[in-house]
Every structure is written in structure tokens, then in C-alpha cells.
Amino acid sequence: MSKALQFYKYQGTGNDFVIIDNRTNNFKNNTKLVKKLCDPKFGIGADGLICLENSMNHDFKMVYFNADGHESSMCGNGGRCIVAFAKHLGIIEKHCTFEAVDGLHKAQIESNGQVQLKMSDVDEINNYDNNIVLDTGSPHFVSFIENVENIDVHKKGADIRYSDPFTKDGINVNFAHVEKDTLKIRTYERGVEDETLSCGTGVTAVAIAAADQKLISTNLINIKTPGGSLSVKFDKSTSGYENVWLIGPAKMVFKGEILC
Numbered sequence: 001m002s003k004a005l006q007f008y009k010y011q012g013t014g015n016d017f018v019i020i021d022n023r024t025n026n027f028k029n030n031t032k033l034v035k036k037l038c039d040p041k042f043g044i045g046a047d048g049l050i051c052l053e054n055s056m057n058h059d060f061k062m063v064y065f066n067a068d069g070h071e072s073s074m075c076g077n078g079g080r081c082i083v084a085f086a087k088h089l090g091i092i093e094k095h096c097t098f099e100a101v102d103g104l105h106k107a108q109i110e111s112n113g114q115v116q117l118k119m120s121d122v123d124e125i126n127n128y129d130n131n132i133v134l135d136t137g138s139p140h141f142v143s144f145i146e147n148v149e150n151i152d153v154h155k156k157g158a159d160i161r162y163s164d165p166f167t168k169d170g171i172n173v174n175f176a177h178v179e180k181d182t183l184k185i186r187t188y189e190r191g192v193e194d195e196t197l198s199c200g201t202g203v204t205a206v207a208i209a210a211a212d213q214k215l216i217s218t219n220l221i222n223i224k225t226p227g228g229s230l231s232v233k234f235d236k237s238t239s240g241y242e243n244v245w246l247i248g249p250a251k252m253v254f255k256g257e258i259l260c
């Protein structure tokens, strides 16, 4: 017999998520079910699904699944959305610390609703054929190009994601253009296997890569994605980049019940 599952739908600059309050452990996830819930025809439709779960020592725990149904690494936009959701549930007020797959994250909600999320430190940046590979909680490939509006992100992103060194574990692929300390970014996401409107760990990776390549002269960077605007700020340390913050909107779109 089908069971009714309560869900919430959130979006952060157009990167959209099904969020489930799983503090009671009622939602027993499996790859097929998560994939179906993320499917716009057979389910709700989203780039990923997030469970908010109890944490022993912190405000809550975030468990993230890509739209392909597999549990994955950190999601920056999802992290900002789950913070807004925790506030909606009354678990937190303005500030919180939560557990995620890549460690602890601090966050705060501004009076204008923008959510600031502290991301992992970055201490390894690799060059790859004039491109950059780094991990901001999820693995990212960064390619700086001239004409970011016209590139076929689906085709070129898939070519890189399925190329030799990345086939097995996969990688997210970002195409970026720098203009006067503002970055324009489009991302092909692993696990969605397509372009999404925005990727939080992706824009964080591009901002740090741009600083590392000396393409920008500020450590508070404005970013434009097809889904809206974000900012990233950080400090340069002797070993890399720390105090990395991703800042932007996170909004509830609707809530409902689905039979599964």
C-alpha cells in the first residue's frame, strides 16, 4: 500500500531541492525512491533531495542525495536551503552549526533572508590542462572562458565529466567568465548530469580559482548564475583559503504530500 510522505520544496538561486524533515527517521531512503521523488514527471522534481536529521552535538544533520538517487558530497545551495528550513521548523533562530558529509558548517540568516554558509577550507588547488581542479566539499573542474553565455554546457560539461581521469568518481564542471571582479558562471552538475541554474560549491570553487589565478583583486566576489546572484568571501592563508562563506537567498517554494 502507498504511504503519504510529507515534503517541502526549496530553491536557492534556482538550484531546487526536495527537503524532508527526517528527525523521526520515518523516511527510509533508497536510490530508486529518491530518483523518483526528484523526477518532474513521476515525482516532485528537483536537482537533489535533502534529509534534515537529528545530530547528537549540533543543531541538526544534513544528508544530501543527487537527483540520480545517490547520496553525494556537500551541496552549498542545499546547505543554505536546509538552514532556512531549520528556521522554519523552529530548530534554530539566526545562527546554527550543523553536520554534513564534509564536516561541520556554521551558518547565519540575515534580516533580509539571505543565508550565509561557512564552507570547508581549501588547501589543494591543481592545474589540469590550463584548467583548475579543487574540492570545496564537492569536486569541481573550473574552466575560464570568454563566451560563457553561448557554450553548450550539457555537451562540453559531459565531455569533461566522462573523460579519463574523472569517469569513475565524476566531477562537477564550471564554465566561468571574469569581468571587473564579477564572475559569470554556468555549471554542469554530477548526479544531475546536466546544467543546473546554480551550484553553490561550484561558485565557491570558481571564486577561489579566480583568486588563485590572480584574475580578481578582491576577496568578496559577486557572482551571476543563470538562477540569480550569489557572493563568496574568504581569507587567504599560508596553506590555502579559509573562512570561506557562500551568501545568497534560500526560499521555500511549496510543501505537500506525495504517495510513495
Ligand SMILES: N[C@@H](CCC[C@H](N)C(=O)O)C(=O)O
Binding pocket: 015, 047, 066, 072, 073, 074, 075, 076, 077, 078, 138, 139, 172, 189, 190, 191, 192, 198, 199, 200, 201, 202
Ligand atoms: N548543487 C550543489 C552540488 C551538489 C553536489 C554535486 N552534484 C556533486 O555530486 O558533487 C551545490 O549547490 O553545491
